[in-house]
Every structure is written in structure tokens, then in C-alpha cells.
Amino acid sequence: MKPIIEVARRIGIDEDDLELYGKYKAKLSSTLWDKVKGNSDGKLILVTAMNPTPAGEGKTLTTIGLSQALNLIGKQTIAALREPSLGPCMGMKGGATGSGRAQIVPHDDINLHFTGDLHAISSAHNLLSAMLDNHLFHGNSLRINPQQVLWKRAVDMNDRALRNIVVGLQQGTVREDGYMITVASEIMAILCLSENLTDLRNRLGNIIVAYNYEGKAVTAKDLEADAAMTVLLKNALQPNLVQTIEHTPVIVHGGPFANIAHGCSSVIGTKLGLKLADYVVTEAGFGADLGAEKFFHIKCRKAGLNPSAAVLVVTVKALKYNGGVTRNELGAENLAAITAGFGNVEKHIENLRSFGVPVLVAINHFASDTEAEIGHLQSLLKQIGVNAVVSDVWEQGGQGGAELATQLVNLIEQEPSQFHYLYDERDSIPAKLDTLVKQVYGGAGYQLSTKAKRAIQKIEAIGADRLPLCIAKTQYSFSDNPKLLGRPEGFTMSIKDVQLSAGAEFIVVLTGDIMTMPGLPQVPQAVKLDIDAQGNIMNLE
Known part of the structure; x- marks a missing residue:
């Protein structure tokens, strides 16, 4: 070097x-x-x-x-x-x-x-989680509905045991929660899409963490967490x-x-x-x-x-x-x-x-x-x-x-580039989905779960549906089935949920069995790592 x-x-x-x-x-x-x-x-x-x-x-x-x-x-x-x-x-x-x-x-x-960097993103993510539960503990003046909390916790490790947890058992509001891997955090997406520090803070403030009892979105800015999160992400x-x-x-x-x-x-x-x-x-x-x-x-x-x-x-x-x-x-x-x-x-x-x-x-x-x-x-x-x-x-x-x-x-x-998009972000969510499933993946169509339909209705109700889609699906196939190799056609893609990432300014569409917290394999790479007495790391490939 x-x-x-x-x-x-x-x-x-x-x-x-x-x-x-x-x-x-x-x-x-x-x-x-x-x-x-x-x-x-x-x-x-x-x-x-x-x-x-x-x-x-x-x-x-x-x-x-x-x-x-x-x-x-x-x-x-x-x-x-x-x-x-x-x-x-x-x-x-x-x-x-x-x-x-x-x-x-x-x-x-x-x-x-x-x-x-990834440690800073994990810290900023979990600061928001802590401030959210702290708000619930100290009176909940924003009237957050604990059953409508969207914001999970994050750790930069594959740990399937943390996919679904319960928090607040000894103190606070008891509710179901979970972890995602840090690279799936909306804060990671925000950091990568921000133009400068001001843009970063504005996007962080727009993160929707929950809905209140009246159905109104509650944001990181509402919790007054955006400034502290920006401080953690400055470097x-x-x-x-x-x-x-x-x-x-x-x-x-x-x-x-x-x-x-x-x-x-x-x-x-x-x-x-x-x-x-x-x-x-x-x-x-x-x-x-x-x-x-x-x-x-x-x-x-x-x-x-x-x-x-x-x-x-x-x-x-x-x-x-x-x-x-x-x-x-x-x-x-x-x-x-x-x-x-x-x-x-x-x-x-x-x-x-x-x-x-x-x-x-x-x-x-x-x-x-x-x-x-x-x-x-x-x-x-x-x-x-x-x-x-x-x-x-x-x-x-x-x-x-x-x-x-x-x-x-x-x-x-x-051959000069004639770059253009396949859909207008102002198109409806179903129209954008139709374009991706049929034109990009080669499928016949898609099927929305009841949960996904309700999520789309909620996103449309707050006027946030005019954003690009971020499809979460298996990487192994054009379809949502990892076993369909080659060039599958005529399949129907299963949409199990739709989530708004208001800070990142895109809409996440979860398909098939995709999840935001991977697990370790039976023999993880970690068991192959070694280090000698001089501090030289071996087998990190």
C-alpha cells in the first residue's frame, strides 16, 4: 500500500x-x-x-x-x-x-x-428506538399507539433470535418489537441518499416511527431526536x-x-x-x-x-x-x-x-x-x-x-447513453408495481396480502404514495421464489407488506419470505477467522 x-x-x-x-x-x-x-x-x-x-x-x-x-x-x-x-x-x-x-x-x-460508519448508524438507529420507548414511559404526550410502532432496533450482525422480541417487561410499555440488520435500516438508506448535513437532518426528522391513536404519523422530529441523530452521524x-x-x-x-x-x-x-x-x-x-x-x-x-x-x-x-x-x-x-x-x-x-x-x-x-x-x-x-x-x-x-x-x-x-426511467414516481403504487413485476421480473402479475392493501391505503391517505419503490425480494431469482432459476415467466409475485420510508423517500415492498434480519448458516465464516500473537488476522475472505 x-x-x-x-x-x-x-x-x-x-x-x-x-x-x-x-x-x-x-x-x-x-x-x-x-x-x-x-x-x-x-x-x-x-x-x-x-x-x-x-x-x-x-x-x-x-x-x-x-x-x-x-x-x-x-x-x-x-x-x-x-x-x-x-x-x-x-x-x-x-x-x-x-x-x-x-x-x-x-x-x-x-x-x-x-x-x-456502521457503528454510528447502529447508534443513531437505536437512539431513536430508545427515545421512542422513553416517550411512552414518560406519559406518551404524542398519544403513540403501542400497537402501531413501526420502528425496530438494529444491530450489524446476523442474529435470527432477535427477529421478534418483547420489550418493556420490567419497566415501560410492554409491546412486541424486533431487530433488523443495520444495513437494512432506513438510516443507512438516508445516509447514502443525503446530499449534505442539512439534507441528512431533514431526512432523519421525516422518519415515521409510529402512528398515534388518531392514525396520524409520528416522526423522529416529533420525538426531537433528529438533531442528536445527526450529531452521531456527522463523521x-x-x-x-x-x-x-x-x-x-x-x-x-x-x-x-x-x-x-x-x-x-x-x-x-x-x-x-x-x-x-x-x-x-x-x-x-x-x-x-x-x-x-x-x-x-x-x-x-x-x-x-x-x-x-x-x-x-x-x-x-x-x-x-x-x-x-x-x-x-x-x-x-x-x-x-x-x-x-x-x-x-x-x-x-x-x-x-x-x-x-x-x-x-x-x-x-x-x-x-x-x-x-x-x-x-x-x-x-x-x-x-x-x-x-x-x-x-x-x-x-x-x-x-x-x-x-x-x-x-x-x-x-x-453509443451515447439515452438513460431514462421505466416509471414515473408520480404513478400510483399499483401502477409502479405492475411495471416492475411485468417488465423487469417477467411475471404475470402480483397478489397483495390484506396487510399490504391496508398499508397502501394508509400511505395514499397521507399523500406519500408518489415515491419510487424499493422491492425487497430474494436475490436468487427474478421471481419471489429463490428456487425459480433461469428466466421464469408467468409467475404471480406475493406482496406481503408495504412500508413507507419517508426519510429515505422511497416505499419498501416486501415480497415472498424476505426478511430484514438474516440468520447465520450452520457453519458461519466466523468459525474460520483466526488471529496470531502479532495481531495478524487470517481467513477473512
């Missing part, structure tokens, strides 16, 4: 605009924006992927490798990524800093406590600067999941990157049906961003998995399975093109891929008019992505 001061200097950031967290990490000052806001914007590249499979697709890996490759071919480039959550680090997925020759460093710090709002192993600058800031939140890094970090570089390469969580759709409809809409292109990460293994091959047999050559699973990739490409952005496919290369399989996949993609480039960034770093970077630059120059 190079000292972060040197990395910052490469993109025109003076030491005075860095708040150092040791030699290799820094926060960018709150005054940096005023110095660079007059600069012209660079080009924004979204890296997304097909639906995730057990083999892993390498979306973050490709984002990092592509940013290195663009710098290698002479394009001033910054990567913009989300912060990892301790839940996946200790759970099933492990860390989220790339691997091989395409990773961000110091990866142990980034995957664990980093600069404390967390500043983006973090680190580097790749090839010294490409990386802004790592915010970390909402894409299956239960909007899955994008911060607006502040992205906008700063666009003022500091020719290209900003960012990613959005899970498959394009979740991450890319929310990146376009929520982040780009709210921040006024105009993406220049999308790179869709595809793997031979994932195609074979979607074509019916079991996990244990993915290493064997199988051209028929690639053909059978191709519908998944084809649908993602159709969706990305429907937003008006040019699309390039990156085939993330695994050692077990055969030349015949790669050639077959490229042939299938060529038949639908999509160029596909083999990416070898895991093994070769930026050099392994040079062809991908070159083809991307050519694509942007030859």
Missing part, C-alpha cells in the same frame, strides 16, 4: 482535505465538495450481474479490476463501492473487498470496523478513501443491501468521484433485477445521475447453475447447460437496455472454464447483439481487464 496521502494527491486532493485514520485510510473533508463542484462530471459506469449463485459471480471483483484497467489505459478512474457489513463477514458470504489481484486494501480493516456522512492493490483510488461509503434495501453506495461519494475523475466505476448489489433497477430508479433519480454504460458480469458457472447443473458438477464442461441457463443473462440485458444505457458483458474467468464454454457463451451473446469480453482481473489485475476497459471506452464513444 501507498500512504493514502499519495493516493489522494493523484486525483487532486490535498492533505488538508483528508482526515486520516492511520496511514492507509482517510475520510474526505466536508469542505472538499465546495472546491471541486465546478469541475465537469466524469462518466459513470455501473457494474451489475446476473442473479447470484453459490459459485459467486465476482461483481465487486470486476468493479475493482475494471477501475484498475481503466487507469492502466490512461483514463483517470475512481471506484465507488459500498462498505461491508459484519453480518455477511461473519455469516455466509464472507468479506466484500474483492480478491486476488483485484481487491481494495487494507481489506481486514475495511471488512471489520473500518472508520466506524459517518463523510466518504472514506482507500486504494486498490494497484493504487487506484476507491471511495467506500455506505452499505445498504440490495435484497432488503436499495443496494448502492452513497450519493456524496459518487458525486465527489465524478468531479475528481474521468470515470467512476460503481456497483449495485446482487443481480441487475435488484441492484441495477434500484440504482436507476432510486439513486440516479434522487441524485440526478446519468450513467454512461452498464457492465453485466456473467460467469460460465452461473449459467450452468441456472441451466440445472448442481453445485458439485459446475466444474465439468457442459455447453447444453450454458444454453439452458442463457435466458437469465438475456433477460438482464433486455432490462438494462430498456433503461437506455449501452451494455457490455464481462465474462469473469474461472480456471475451470473451458475454451469451448467461453466461445459458446460469446456466440450466444453475439446472436443478441452484445459484445462480451473475458475478464481475468482476479489473476492479472488491471492488465487482465485491459481489453474490457478498452471495449467499454469504445462503447461509450460509439
Whole structure:
């Protein structure tokens, strides 16, 4: 690693605009924006992927490798990524800093406590929870109905035992409550969508925590919690600067999941990157049906961003998995399975093109891929008019992505983006749902539970239905059933609840069996972690 001061200097950031967290990490000052806001914007590249499979697709890996490759071919480039959550680090997925020759460093710090942003978000979230119950204890002058409390507690860990709890047993108002993982908190979404400290405070104040006995919404501002929450988040709002192993600058800031939140890094970090570089390469969580759709409809809409292109990460293994091959047999050559699973990739490409952005496919290369399989996949993609480039960034770093970077630059120059949305946020909730279910997911329609119908009526009654939707659904399928792989069609999506995130300014639609507090697997990643007598951490992957 190079000292972060040197990395910052490469993109025109003076030491005075860095708040150092040791030699290799820094926060960018709150005054940096005023110095660079007059600069012209660079080009924004979204890296997304097909639906995730057990083999892993390498979306973050490709984002990092592509940013290195663009710098290698002479394009001033910054990567913009989300912060990892301790839940996946200790759970099933492990860390989220790339691997091989395409990773961000110091990866142990980034995957664990980093600069404390997620701790600050947890603290602000639980401060609001405490002030809510404290208000109930001290007379409840706002006449909050304990049966209509919406605000749960949060912890940055997978802990299924906390999904449903009872609070107030010894003192206070006894009521049912629960926890969500911090990355699903509305405060995480708010932090990532806020433009500045004032915007942050206003959004925090608009959080609806409960309804009173008259059916009126009670907000964080009503509880007078917004100022203190903003104080706790003051430093967390500043983006973090680190580097790749090839010294490409990386802004790592915010970390909402894409299956239960909007899955994008911060607006502040992205906008700063666009003022500091020719290209900003960012990613959005899970498959394009979740991450890319929310990146376009929520982040780009709210921040006024105009993406220049999308790179869709595809793997031979994932195609074979979607074509019916079991996990244990993915290493064997199988051209028929690639053909059978191709519908998944084809649908993602159709969706990305429907937003008006040019699309390039990156085939993330695994050692077990055969030349015949790669050639077959490229042939299938060529038949639908999509160029596909083999990416070898895991093994070769930026050099392994040079062809991908070159083809991307050519694509942007030859095919200017005609970016647009698929729905107007002023459309009704049912109309927006209809667009997403039928156009993006390929379903026949959706079915609302009684709870969801009542929630929509309540949102409409307070005039808050003219907001974009944030669909919470399984990442493994276009549908709400994780077992429906490939390109399912004709399904009916089950909508079990609809929740208003008034501070984040979107409406969360919960489908199928999705939940906001994951659990640990039978053998969590935490059991593999180790540390030696010198403090070196091992097996954090």
C-alpha cells in the first residue's frame, strides 16, 4: 500500500482535505465538495450481474479490476463501492473487498470496523428506538399507539433470535418489537441518499416511527431526536478513501443491501468521484433485477445521475447453475447447460437496455472454464447483439481487464447513453408495481396480502404514495421464489407488506419470505477467522 496521502494527491486532493485514520485510510473533508463542484462530471459506469449463485459471480471483483484497467489505459478512474457489513463477514458470504489481484486494501480493516460508519448508524438507529420507548414511559404526550410502532432496533450482525422480541417487561410499555440488520435500516438508506448535513437532518426528522391513536404519523422530529441523530452521524456522512492493490483510488461509503434495501453506495461519494475523475466505476448489489433497477430508479433519480454504460458480469458457472447443473458438477464442461441457463443473462440485458444505457458483458474467468464454454457463451451473446469480453482481473489485475476497459471506452464513444426511467414516481403504487413485476421480473402479475392493501391505503391517505419503490425480494431469482432459476415467466409475485420510508423517500415492498434480519448458516465464516500473537488476522475472505 501507498500512504493514502499519495493516493489522494493523484486525483487532486490535498492533505488538508483528508482526515486520516492511520496511514492507509482517510475520510474526505466536508469542505472538499465546495472546491471541486465546478469541475465537469466524469462518466459513470455501473457494474451489475446476473442473479447470484453459490459459485459467486465476482461483481465487486470486476468493479475493482475494471477501475484498475481503466487507469492502466490512461483514463483517470475512481471506484465507488459500498462498505461491508459484519453480518455477511461473519455469516455466509464472507468479506466484500474483492480478491486476488483485484481487491481494495487494507481489506481486514475495511471488512471489520473500518472508520466506524456502521457503528454510528447502529447508534443513531437505536437512539431513536430508545427515545421512542422513553416517550411512552414518560406519559406518551404524542398519544403513540403501542400497537402501531413501526420502528425496530438494529444491530450489524446476523442474529435470527432477535427477529421478534418483547420489550418493556420490567419497566415501560410492554409491546412486541424486533431487530433488523443495520444495513437494512432506513438510516443507512438516508445516509447514502443525503446530499449534505442539512439534507441528512431533514431526512432523519421525516422518519415515521409510529402512528398515534388518531392514525396520524409520528416522526423522529416529533420525538426531537433528529438533531442528536445527526450529531452521531456527522463523521459517518463523510466518504472514506482507500486504494486498490494497484493504487487506484476507491471511495467506500455506505452499505445498504440490495435484497432488503436499495443496494448502492452513497450519493456524496459518487458525486465527489465524478468531479475528481474521468470515470467512476460503481456497483449495485446482487443481480441487475435488484441492484441495477434500484440504482436507476432510486439513486440516479434522487441524485440526478446519468450513467454512461452498464457492465453485466456473467460467469460460465452461473449459467450452468441456472441451466440445472448442481453445485458439485459446475466444474465439468457442459455447453447444453450454458444454453439452458442463457435466458437469465438475456433477460438482464433486455432490462438494462430498456433503461437506455449501452451494455457490455464481462465474462469473469474461472480456471475451470473451458475454451469451448467461453466461445459458446460469446456466440450466444453475439446472436443478441452484445459484445462480451473475458475478464481475468482476479489473476492479472488491471492488465487482465485491459481489453474490457478498452471495449467499454469504445462503447461509450460509439453509443451515447439515452438513460431514462421505466416509471414515473408520480404513478400510483399499483401502477409502479405492475411495471416492475411485468417488465423487469417477467411475471404475470402480483397478489397483495390484506396487510399490504391496508398499508397502501394508509400511505395514499397521507399523500406519500408518489415515491419510487424499493422491492425487497430474494436475490436468487427474478421471481419471489429463490428456487425459480433461469428466466421464469408467468409467475404471480406475493406482496406481503408495504412500508413507507419517508426519510429515505422511497416505499419498501416486501415480497415472498424476505426478511430484514438474516440468520447465520450452520457453519458461519466466523468459525474460520483466526488471529496470531502479532495481531495478524487470517481467513477473512
